[in-house]
Amino acid sequence: MELIEERTLLGIDVGGTKTAVVLGDEALNILARAEFPTEPELGFQSFIKRLSSEIIGLTGDLIPSRVGISVGGPMDCKTGTLFNPPHLRWGTVNIVQPLVERFGFSITIEHDGRAGALAEGILGAGRGFLNIVFLTLGTGLGAGIIINGNIYSGSTGLAGEVGHMRVAVDGPSLYGKNGSWESFCGGTGISLYAHYRFPERFKRGTTTQDISHLALKKDPNAITVLEESGAYFGKGLAVLLDILDPDRIILGNLAWRLPKIWLEAALKMAAEEALIGDEARNRVVITELKDRIGDYAALIVASGMGRRR
Template sequence: MSKKFYIGIDIGGSNCAVIASTESMKILDRIQFSTETIRGPEFAINNLLKHASTIVGKISGYTLAAIGISCGGPLNTKKGFILSPPNLPGWDNIHITKIVQDELNAPAFLQNDANACALAEWHYGAGKGTNNMVFLTFGTGMGAGLILNGKLYTGTNDSAGEIGHVRLAKNGPIGYNKNGSFEGFCSGAGIKRLAENIISEKMDNGKKVSFIKNRDELQKLTAKELAEAANAGDGTALKIFQISAKYLGMGISILIDIINPERIVVGSIFYRYPDLFKSICNDIIKKEALESAANACEIVPSALGESIGDYASLSVALNGKQLQEL
């Protein structure tokens, strides 16, 4: 009897990846390519199928057991549909599980990317050993994956964990189509908008910013460049991250009060630059969250780091049947 292997498909607005692994998460092969959203879903899906078929064809001595697909929402995970995610224009009502199953002749399962990342950290990363944990994406956007009482919790219609939509301030950068939202303050796009507002005001008042020469450079500024300036000690960049850290603490405090988790795992930007957030974030949690619940909860960076997308999609493949029963 041949051994089993699994395929993970990670669909993102910028890049897609196809990963093969054994049941013990030994990576057998991996291919990454640009999504090129401007060319529409058919282009990316054809590439996914081509690369997945290539990988499957190269692996001998194993039988393909299942395929896991991780993608930003909204989704219908039970029926396997991608429903117009904002970062994937034109991906409207795509029956992705059927398309993949028909091509690869194995069961395919779909899950929201934040939920898939929560599963990955819970099984293989910083959430191991917990019964109640939260994963926060803190990347291009802000979303949460919830593990409650030892199970992934997705809500009534796959909408649980959309913490980025919560308004934390009357005014602030727009995120998730809402001024002052958690995502507006705590996401790559939100931090960029916050920086544009603060630096533009400085420029209007004739003040200089060391890492930005003009408004053209400001438009091209990335959260990574801003973090590098903050780590180099630039006061303006540090102020921007201090604001983001404050609202990260406020958002986490809400989660602590409502969910009472053992651990909150934060990915992407927090994982890369924890020292820009930890002190202020922890101070806010001490002030805002219930003391007993806050004392019972650890705030930690992702343990899977830049590989979390691979582990996330593979976790969906390995746990697909159980997820369908939620």
């Protein structure tokens, strides 16, 4: 294998639903892209085999100069170890080692929340602000926190696992905890909450997309699920606003994909609960990068821009 032009980057964005492999340059221009279903239920080894095939298909006989992986935690970014992320359910695995052994890449790995915060801070809704929080709002719910222009990872790299905080005494169970924020508000969580709230109406396996479609058709149970899920989301937003006082909280893809009733309920609750009151409505905004955020986030991890902030 020969080296691609020195400044060419490879980004890998691993989500609970899909994984994207992106070739780009240091100006963050996307040169080529491939996507495949993550299908975590098939197991980690199956995922690595399919990922390797997509990398070969995208790069051929060439080796990018740097590789970045954006993936949800909990994780150890120094070693590449994932500690059973609830949206992947692989147990404890090292996602970097098999790729290094297979390709010899130099790989940087980052929590998808922090990578998303960098992407929005550099290219999207966080431009011009020093203090931002990005909420992934995909299959799961994690956060990336930038304070005074610097990514905040915490003392052991676990900062940003906001989906694990409890927002209710009881509720759907996810990652070993009933009533966690993610169990009410993530892509998986909303479907879990629908079954928890109306078990006879919404069977296990009813998706958040199904609930959204029903709500748009004025289904009262689906509307109730989204309104109540949104209210729980707003409670969590108020906590983040009170503790971190960010310039912006930037919401990931669910915020613009769901019917507006969900976000309206969230902003109403955030304004009621947060110390800043109605100002919460101005500080909580939707991602500007939308479907492209994962691609840019992974390239930014590969570029090393996060380490320079």
